[in-house]
Amino acid sequence: MNHVDESQPLISHLVELRNRLLRCVICVAVIFVSLVYFSNDIYHFVASPLTEVMPKGATMIATNIQTPFFTPIKLTAIVSIFISVPYLLYQIWAFIAPALYQHEKRMIYPLLFSSTILFYCGVAFAYYVVFPFVFGFFTQTAPEGVAIATDISSYLDFALALFLAFGVCFEVPIAIILLCWTGVTTVKSLSEKRPYIIVAAFFIGMILTPPDVFSQTLLAVPMWLLFEVGLLVARFYQPKDEAEESAVKNSEEKTE
Structure with a gap:
């Protein structure tokens, strides 16, 4: 039964x-x-x-x-x-x-x-x-x-x-937010790696666009700007510690 x-x-x-x-x-x-x-x-x-x-x-x-x-x-x-x-x-x-x-x-x-x-x-x-x-x-x-x-x-x-x-490349801010929210990385860590991120953006632009500098820049610059937007918004999606997370869940369960 x-x-x-x-x-x-x-x-x-x-x-x-x-x-x-x-x-x-x-x-x-x-x-x-x-x-x-x-x-x-x-x-x-x-x-x-x-x-x-x-x-x-x-x-x-x-x-x-x-x-x-x-x-x-x-x-x-x-x-x-x-x-x-x-x-x-x-x-x-x-x-x-x-x-x-x-x-x-x-x-x-x-x-x-x-x-x-x-x-x-x-x-x-x-x-x-x-x-x-x-x-x-x-x-x-x-x-x-x-x-x-x-x-x-x-x-x-x-x-x-x-x-x-x-x-997909325009989803960079969402990827940044999820990485910070889940605790895989932090805003501070990503900020320190900014030079490498910029180089990676231009490398991706080189792969996905024709071999001229202007077309590569058209993809790389928006990706870099979106990365900065992701860092800005990710500050509001910082992971809670276990005690705080448990308290929030318990409060919501009691409310329901």
């Missing part, structure tokens, strides 16, 4: 997890169905930073028969997930929130919200600032007599890789 009683919470959690996953899938599917009619327009928008700097008369190409159809559809599916991120994070939050203490909820909720905003900012920065310089650099350095005709599928893979890279 006790075994049956103990299994009920597990079953209820699994049912709730299934329901929330189903809601996530439905959300993405609804957005995808709403956008699929405009899939070619969406691809044109994403490809415009390249097409606007291509030489006169140059066009993008498709090397496979099915590519002109499937590539915009693939992009639309990714855009649907991208738009759904706030709702997906909400479902994740709603699933794990009951297991958290009140002070943990107050700390994690701002991090979830800010991490989403920062990722969107990173993608927007890549599209509106980095892409024009990157593609301008590539088109201007092409050898004479070489026609620029980029495959639409290859371009999409390249663009998505840069979107992801800049989106």
Whole structure:
């Protein structure tokens, strides 16, 4: 009898997890169905930073028969997930929130919200600032007599890789806060390592961008500034000692 009683919470959690996953899938599917009619327009928008700097008369190409159809559809599916991120994070939050203490909820909720905003900012920065310089650099350095005709599928893979890279790099403040909050490191320790962090930022910029100083700086400088922002905010996420942490939990349990 006790075994049956103990299994009920597990079953209820699994049912709730299934329901929330189903809601996530439905959300993405609804957005995808709403956008699929405009899939070619969406691809044109994403490809415009390249097409606007291509030489006169140059066009993008498709090397496979099915590519002109499937590539915009693939992009639309990714855009649907991208738009759904706030709702997906909400479902994740709603699933794990009951297991958290009140002070943990107050700390994690701002991090979830800010991490989403920062990722969107990173993608927007890549599209509106980095892409024009990157593609301008590539088109201007092409050898004479070489026609620029980029495959639409290859371009999409390249663009998505840069979107992801800049989106993740803009999460630096969140990483700093979590490292300090969990006690892995401290604000003071990271401050003392600032010169190494700056060098690492430029090294990452060198890897993720074309081999020109300006493009590398476009990624390295924001990463450095975001590192400083992370240090500033992390001061409010200092880990409590065990006695204080236990007192807070006991107080919250009594309140509940």
